[in-house]
Amino acid sequence: MQNIAMENNLSETAFFLEDSGSFQIRWFTPKAELDLAGHPTLATAHIIFNEFNLGGKEVIFKTKLGDTLKVILKDNLYLMDFPSRLPQPLQDIDTFHDALGKKPKKVLAHRDAIAVYDDEDDIKSIYPDMEKLKELEYPAVVVTAIGDKADFVSRNFAPKLGIPEDPVTGSAHCELIPYWSKILNKKEMLAYQLSERGGKIHCIDNNDRVSIGGEAITFLRGEINL
Numbered sequence: 001m002q003n004i005a006m007e008n009n010l011s012e013t014a015f016f017l018e019d020s021g022s023f024q025i026r027w028f029t030p031k032a033e034l035d036l037a038g039h040p041t042l043a044t045a046h047i048i049f050n051e052f053n054l055g056g057k058e059v060i061f062k063t064k065l066g067d068t069l070k071v072i073l074k075d076n077l078y079l080m081d082f083p084s085r086l087p088q089p090l091q092d093i094d095t096f097h098d099a100l101g102k103k104p105k106k107v108l109a110h111r112d113a114i115a116v117y118d119d120e121d122d123i124k125s126i127y128p129d130m131e132k133l134k135e136l137e138y139p140a141v142v143v144t145a146i147g148d149k150a151d152f153v154s155r156n157f158a159p160k161l162g163i164p165e166d167p168v169t170g171s172a173h174c175e176l177i178p179y180w181s182k183i184l185n186k187k188e189m190l191a192y193q194l195s196e197r198g199g200k201i202h203c204i205d206n207n208d209r210v211s212i213g214g215e216a217i218t219f220l221r222g223e224i225n226l
Contacts, residue, residue: 006030009161009167014040016048022046022060025069030162032139035065035111038170039199042078044084045071046216077202079213080170084205085110086178099132100143110175112156113138117145120153123194130159142172144180150200151189152180168199170212177212181205 003030004108005013012034017024022082025044027037037193045059061069068166070081087108097103102122104115113136123145133141147153154176156169173191180189181201191201202213 001026002028002033006147006162007110009162011163012037012040012094016043016061017046022062022068025061026064029158032161033064034161034171035068036063036082036171036174038080038082038173039081039214041069041071041142042170042214042216045073045078046218050218055157057111065185072214074182076215077213078216079202079211081206082170082174082210082212084208084210086173086180087112087114087175095136096141098129098142099129099136100126102126104143108179109138111138112142112172112175114175114179115141115143117143118175119145120148120194123155126155128157130157130164134160136160136188141170142169142176144176144213147182147192149188150192151184151203152176153192153194155194165195167195168193168201168214169199170201170214173201173212174205174210177203177205177210203225 001015009030018035026078027034027040048059049178057073059071070206072079087110089107090107093107096107105115123143142154142156156166156172187205189203191203193199204211
């Protein structure tokens with residue numbers, strides 16, 4: 001699986017296997033296996049609903065960590081039920097200032113590091129030092145701020161995982177949703193990831209879980225020779 005993900009050279013490659021009415025799922029970047037990934041889970045659910053013709057509007061995934069992830073198809077929106085991962089404050093702002101080239105007003109972390117800035121223009125103007133990001137202990141560094149047209153915006157840099165900048169990152173919103181929900185005092189929010197490709201994320205804070213919603217289309221069918 002790791003070799004296939006390396007050959008694909010995409011941000012993540014998901015692998016799934018049907019197992020007694022649910023599905024086992026694993027995710028790999030070109031360099032490492034992940035404990036959680038949002039958009040490849042959304043894509044996998046889309047394939048199960050649309051290409052395997054299994055019927056229904058809900059699919060259950062079992063992860064390597066033993067967690068259960070549920071994806072519900074509502075109209076054309078895939079709503080993923082994921083764990084909430086509230087990030088905790090860090091003190092070493094200067095290290096992130098050096099790596100990101102712009103000083104954040106605060107830094108937090110759970111699995112990933114979260115650097116918080118004042119506004120959307122700050123996020124757009126960040127050009128990080130990828131080699132310095134690789135030296136940090138976190139697999140990814142997410143920069144975020146209040147948005148102009150969305151409730152909040154973000155970008156995600158993960159060169160340590162072979163992903164200089166991820167186009168859209170569902171798993172990062174497991175940390176961003178509980179953080180911004182507290183800051184904005186809102187349970188339902190709209191987020192936008194400001195990568196070159198960009199992506200809109202529908203967000204709901206359900207206390208110990210979060211709902212992450214997005215759309216999907218099938219754009220490629222193919223075969224791999226092993």
